[in-house]
Amino acid sequence: xxxxxxxxxxxxxxxxxxxxxxxxxxxxxxxxxxxxxxxxxxxxxxxxxxxxxxxxxxxxxxxxxxxxxxxxxxxxxxxxxxxxxxxxxxxxxxxxxxxxxxxxxxxxxxxxxxxxxxxxxxxxxxxxxxxxxxxxxxxxxxxxxxxxxxxxxxxxxxxxxxxxxxxxxxxxxxxxxxx
Numbered sequence: 001x002x003x004x005x006x007x008x009x010x011x012x013x014x015x016x017x018x019x020x021x022x023x024x025x026x027x028x029x030x031x032x033x034x035x036x037x038x039x040x041x042x043x044x045x046x047x048x049x050x051x052x053x054x055x056x057x058x059x060x061x062x063x064x065x066x067x068x069x070x071x072x073x074x075x076x077x078x079x080x081x082x083x084x085x086x087x088x089x090x091x092x093x094x095x096x097x098x099x100x101x102x103x104x105x106x107x108x109x110x111x112x113x114x115x116x117x118x119x120x121x122x123x124x125x126x127x128x129x130x131x132x133x134x135x136x137x138x139x140x141x142x143x144x145x146x147x148x149x150x151x152x153x154x155x156x157x158x159x160x161x162x163x164x165x166x167x168x169x170x171x172x173x174x175x176x177x178x179x
Contacts, residue, residue, distance in 0.1 A: 015040060019070050031057070032052070032053035032061050033050045034149045036049055036141055037049070038138065039122055039138060039141075041136075046160065051066050052067045066149075072139065072140045091163060095166050095170045101163070103144060106142045107164070108139065110136065110137025119138065122139060123135075129165055131168045141160045141164075
């Protein structure tokens with residue numbers, strides 16, 4: 001099993017390169033890897049990142065099969081239990097906005113520890129809206145549809161920014177992600 005379980009998780013721009021390389025070079029290789037959009041806690045911009053599917057998944061992988069812990073730390077050190085649907089929300093529309101999104105977007109949050117920094121990038125977006133809600137730790141966004149998981153691209157960053165801004169503005173965040 002790959003080993004990003006005992007580190008602090010991904011937070012900075014340089015972590016993106018290191019963790020992406022760790023996923024790509026893992027032996028045995030991951031059978032499925034999907035692209036998501038990552039907002040690191042101290043990153044300067046959102047990044048499209050590889051998100052592997054857990055070993056042993058047969059058939060079409062779902063959100064429950066993603067190994068999101070490479071990007072967002074969802075459980076404490078020394079705990080190796082798979083995190084299924086913890087600290088995440090799925091949206092098929094932007095809150096308080098008419099119309100539906102092109103697919104379902106799932107936002108994965110970190111389980112914040114006392115020393116977890118506020119997400120600098122999301123905090124900057126919130127200030128533009130005049131919001132006081134902030135997110136502690138990193139955020140990962142994945143997209144899926146009726147046919148399963150879908151790779152995200154740089155074009156999806158606009159949609160995810162709009163979704164996160166709306167979540168902040170209308171206070172639709174899980175309580176564990178805010179200070």
